[in-house]
Amino acid sequence: MLKAEMEASGLFTVDVARAAYTWEGEEYLADYAIDGVPKTQALDKPQTDPDYSPDFSKYDLVISNFGWNAAPWPETTQKAFETFMLNGGGLVVFHAADNSFPQWEAYNKMIGLGGWGDRTEKDGPYVYYNDEGEEIRDTTPGPAGAHGPQSEYQIQLRNTEHPITKGMPQLWMHTKDELYNSLRGPAENMTILATAYADPDNKGTGRHEPALMVLNYGKGRIFHNIMGHADYSVECIGFMTTMLRGSEWAATGKVTQEIPEGFPTAEKSSSRKFEKK
Numbered sequence: 001m002l003k004a005e006m007e008a009s010g011l012f013t014v015d016v017a018r019a020a021y022t023w024e025g026e027e028y029l030a031d032y033a034i035d036g037v038p039k040t041q042a043l044d045k046p047q048t049d050p051d052y053s054p055d056f057s058k059y060d061l062v063i064s065n066f067g068w069n070a071a072p073w074p075e076t077t078q079k080a081f082e083t084f085m086l087n088g089g090g091l092v093v094f095h096a097a098d099n100s101f102p103q104w105e106a107y108n109k110m111i112g113l114g115g116w117g118d119r120t121e122k123d124g125p126y127v128y129y130n131d132e133g134e135e136i137r138d139t140t141p142g143p144a145g146a147h148g149p150q151s152e153y154q155i156q157l158r159n160t161e162h163p164i165t166k167g168m169p170q171l172w173m174h175t176k177d178e179l180y181n182s183l184r185g186p187a188e189n190m191t192i193l194a195t196a197y198a199d200p201d202n203k204g205t206g207r208h209e210p211a212l213m214v215l216n217y218g219k220g221r222i223f224h225n226i227m228g229h230a231d232y233s234v235e236c237i238g239f240m241t242t243m244l245r246g247s248e249w250a251a252t253g254k255v256t257q258e259i260p261e262g263f264p265t266a267e268k269s270s271s272r273k274f275e276k277k
Contacts (some may be wrong), residue, residue: 001234001274002063002243009244010271015059019049023069046071053077063253067096068116072104082106086218090250091227098183099145110217111224112181112190113210114146124185127147129158129195129208136207137187144184148203150229152269153179155238157210159193162214163255164223164245171266177233180226181205189216196226212242214249223250224248235271238264 003231006012018037022029023227026042033039048071056062085091085106093111101107113127126138149270158168174196181198182205194212198204213224223246227239234240237260245255264270 001229004274005240006247008242011244011248011257012061016176017052017054018101019071020064021047021049021071023071027130035054037091042118048072048074050074053076053080056081056089061092061247062092063092063094063098063247064100065094066100067204068099070100071237072101076197078104078106085110085220085222088091088248090252091220092224092225092243092247092250093222094225095178095180095233096224098224106217109186109188110215110220110222111185112187112213112215112222113138113144113185113224115180115183117145119144119184122186125138125212126184127190127192128181128186131208133158135192145180145205146179146182146205147178148198150178151178153196153199154192155196156208156267157194159191161195163253164192164212164214164242164249165193166255167259167261168241169266170260172238172264173267173269174227174232174238174264175236175271176230177227177236177239178229179204179209179211181207181209183210183226185261195248212246213244221250221253223247231274232271235274236264237262237270237272240272 003014006014008017013256017035022040023046090260097116098111100120121141155172157165191214192210195208196211198209200206211226214220228234251253
């Protein structure tokens with residue numbers, strides 16, 4: 001879905017680099033085969049693919065969808081990616097990509113905040129906004145990462161002048177998705193662009209949780225988006241707009257795209273059905 005939408009924008013050409021192994025998911029492999037990508041083998045336990053080594057230097061941008069419990073990349077691949085980012089590469093992490101690689105120190109700095117994977121106070125503070133609009137960095141001990149049942153939720157911009165969010169409504173509804181809460185991490189060189197209220201009535205924290213963030217790592221730019229759990233979540237026009245604009249910014253430092261017609265309002269989400277070709 002992302003590949004098709006990014007290429008349709010006319011701004012990107014997209015290659016997919018999938019590891020040789022996936023943790024479980026055998027029933028999905030046939031439907032989600034990708035042209036030009038070797039067949040993936042489903043395993044009962046995560047296993048590092050020793051040959052996973054994309055040539056990051058060929059690209060302006062990497063989008064990660066390696067999720068919870070993903071096997072670590074080979075050490076040489078990790079180092080190559082760190083070099084790519086330090087030298088000015090772009091990175092987009094969305095949804096469960098902030099669950100992955102908890103032992104990789106540089107990756108945790110790149111994403112700023114993460115969840116699950118035995119992340120605790122040792123990894124950094126909880127970061128959120130309170131009802132007074134203040135950014136809070138909370139060092140209380142506890143595990144990182146939680147969410148209530150999937151639901152629609154409202155995005156609130158906290159930075160309306162950043163190229164990614166400029167021109168968006170201050171409030172807009174995102175369609176059915178998981179709303180991550182209690183993320184924690186180094187949170188260095190990080191700016192929160194938008195939050196979402198995690199309602200206690202939906203097993204939330206009662207806090208305004210980070211939803212969209214930008215970071216720097218060396219000369220590299222990172223866009224971090226907590227949304228995107230399922231196909232219907234990705235079909236949200238608000239989600240896809242943030243991904244396309246965030247990707248352009250991470251790659252170039254600028255955003256040339258307009259806010260599309262049909263963008264969600266404060267009261268109503270909007271989606272565009274994806275037709276697989």
